[in-house]
Amino acid sequence: MSLSSIIKNIPKTELHLHIEGSLTPELMWRLAEKHSVTLPYASVEEIAAAYNFKDLQSFLDLYYAGAGVLKDEDDFFSLMWAYLVKCHEENIVHTEIMFDPQTHTERGIGFDIFMPGFLRAMKKAQDEFGTSSYLIMSFLRHLSEENAFETLEAAAPYYANIQAVGLDSSELGHPPSKFERVFKKAKSMGFKIVAHAGEEGPAEYIWEAIKLLEVDRIDHGVRCQEDESLMRYLKDKQVPLTVCPLSNLKLCVIDNMKQHNILTLLRYGLLVTVNSDDPTYFGGFLNDNYHALCEALPITGEDIKTLAKNSFTASFLPEEVKQTFIAQIDDI
Numbered sequence: 203m204s205l206s207s208i209i210k211n212i213p214k215t216e217l218h219l220h221i222e223g224s225l226t227p228e229l230m231w232r233l234a235e236k237h238s239v240t241l242p243y244a245s246v247e248e249i250a251a252a253y254n255f256k257d258l259q260s261f262l263d264l265y266y267a268g269a270g271v272l273k274d275e276d277d278f279f280s281l282m283w284a285y286l287v288k289c290h291e292e293n294i295v296h297t298e299i300m301f302d303p304q305t306h307t308e309r310g311i312g313f314d315i316f317m318p319g320f321l322r323a324m325k326k327a328q329d330e331f332g333t334s335s336y337l338i339m340s341f342l343r344h345l346s347e348e349n350a351f352e353t354l355e356a357a358a359p360y361y362a363n364i365q366a367v368g369l370d371s372s373e374l375g376h377p378p379s380k381f382e383r384v385f386k387k388a389k390s391m392g393f394k395i396v397a398h399a400g401e402e403g404p405a406e407y408i409w410e411a412i413k414l415l416e417v418d419r420i421d422h423g424v425r426c427q428e429d430e431s432l433m434r435y436l437k438d439k440q441v442p443l444t445v446c447p448l449s450n451l452k453l454c455v456i457d458n459m460k461q462h463n464i465l466t467l468l469r470y471g472l473l474v475t476v477n478s479d480d481p482t483y484f485g486g487f488l489n490d491n492y493h494a495l496c497e498a499l500p501i502t503g504e505d506i507k508t509l510a511k512n513s514f515t516a517s518f519l520p521e522e523v524k525q526t527f528i529a530q531i532d533d534i
């Protein structure tokens with residue numbers, strides 16, 4: 203089987219996806235018209251053309267501005283539904299989706315607006331496609347820990363719908379240690395824990411996420427290679443890394459996909475997975491990320507299968523569900 207048929211046909215999970223980062227220029231345009239929001243662009247094409255980033259912050263500035271068109275429950279439904287249709291097309295059978303409540307609550311849009319919209323789309327995808335999905339509530343690390351505590355409290359009516367708590371936004375200068383107490387609280391409440399670390403920040407931030415936040419997964423983590431003892435730890439404990447190749451390229455974490463270290467990390471024995479991060483901003487959904495790796499690196503069909511199996515192992519699915527899908531991949 204060709205690499206592209208393997209990519210297309212194997213069941214996969216996606217574990218690192220920001221729902222606000224799946225807003226297409228077309229939907230942004232439509233919602234801007236619907237709500238009479240003035241965008242600094244003259245057309246859908248101009249929106250897409252603006253997606254040239256020099257680093258994480260230059261992306262985040264546009265990403266937060268883009269989310270400004272999301273106002274009512276239907277908007278959040280449309281956003282989530284469009285992503286889940288894409289999952290169905292790409293044979294993503296399960297997805298663990300991050301959302302940034304503070305991006306909306308700061309604009310006066312509360313949990314009772316976005317959560318029902320998200321949940322309605324997730325139920326429809328489960329019913330119509332059999333696609334399962336979990337939610338990861340992510341705190342914005344450029345805001346205070348107190349604000350994260352308030353967000354955790356505001357989510358109370360929806361705790362049963364949220365599987366994990368995460369940490370995203372501007373990494374440099376906002377280390378995991380800033381959020382040690384709120385993550386301790388979230389952990390004690392039974393949430394799984396993830397955190398972005400080692401994307402632009404140093405290997406030390408990955409250690410902090412492990413030791414202080416007690417993460418179940420690291421989002422990105424590609425800078426782990428700078429610390430040999432960290433590499434050994436990640437291998438021994440099989441701490442999953444949710445790697446996002448096109449994101450790393452678009453945000454200039456690497457200059458060229460040929461420089462991407464995912465294959466090196468995989469060969470070393472780390473539990474690495476492939477993900478799209480913010481697909482409409484970074485030029486590709488999940489399968490495009492697999493394709494981009496295949497074009498740049500000497501990846502085999504077995505590697506693709508291992509990466510897809512890792513995506514189940516690293517997920518928060520029940521063990522027996524993981525094993526069923528892993529067995530299906532082994533049979534391909």
Ligand code: HPA
Pocket residue numbers: 220223258265370371372373398401449479480
């Ligand atoms: N890094 C940090 N914060 C983010 C990202 C990312 O890649 N995408 C959306 N928020």
Ligand code: ZN
Pocket residue numbers: 218220370398421479
């Ligand atoms: Zn991310």
